[in-house]
Amino acid sequence: MALLNDSIRAEVQTRFKELKNPVKIINFTQEIECQYCADTRRLMEEIAGLSDKLSLDVYDFVTDKDKAQKYNIDKIPATVIVGDKDYGVRFFGIPSGYEFVNVLESIVMVSKRESGLSAETKKKLATLEKPLHLQVFVTPT
Numbered sequence: 195m196a197l198l199n200d201s202i203r204a205e206v207q208t209r210f211k212e213l214k215n216p217v218k219i220i221n222f223t224q225e226i227e228c229q230y231c232a233d234t235r236r237l238m239e240e241i242a243g244l245s246d247k248l249s250l251d252v253y254d255f256v257t258d259k260d261k262a263q264k265y266n267i268d269k270i271p272a273t274v275i276v277g278d279k280d281y282g283v284r285f286f287g288i289p290s291g292y293e294f295v296n297v298l299e300s301i302v303m304v305s306k307r308e309s310g311l312s313a314e315t316k317k318k319l320a321t322l323e324k325p326l327h328l329q330v331f332v333t334p335t
C-alpha cells in the first residue's frame with residue numbers, strides 16, 4: 195500500500211520538474227528494533243520513483259557500518275540527500291508532516307546546487323574559521 199496518495203504524488207512530481215541535476219537519496223535502516231525504519235524506507239522508495247533524476251541507495255545501519263560512518267550516521271532511520279557532492283543534508287526519523295516538505299525542498303536545492311541563502315549570508319558564513327555542526331530538532335506536537 196502506497197504512503198502517498200495520488201494527489202500528493204502529482205504535486206510532488208510537479209515540484210520535481212524543477213530538478214536540474216541528479217540527486218541520490220541514501221536511506222539507513224534496520225530490520226528489527228526500529229519503529230519507523232520500514233515506513234521511512236517505503237517513503238523514500240516512493241519519492242525516488244517520482245523522478246528519473248532521483249536514485250535511492252538503502253543500507254543497513256548494522257551490516258553497512260562503513261557506509262554509516264562515511265556519512266556520519268549515528269541513529270536511524272536516517273536519510274541523506276547528496277548531489278555531485280555531500281552537502282551535509284541529513285534527516286533523522288521519519289520525515290512526516292512539515293518535515294516531508296523539507297525533504298522535498300532539500301532534494302530540489304541539492305539538484306539545483308543552490309542553497310537559497312542570500313549573498314550576505316554566504317559572505318558571513320565564509321568567515322567561519324572552523325566547521326560548524328548545526329542540528330534542528332522537530333517534533334510533531
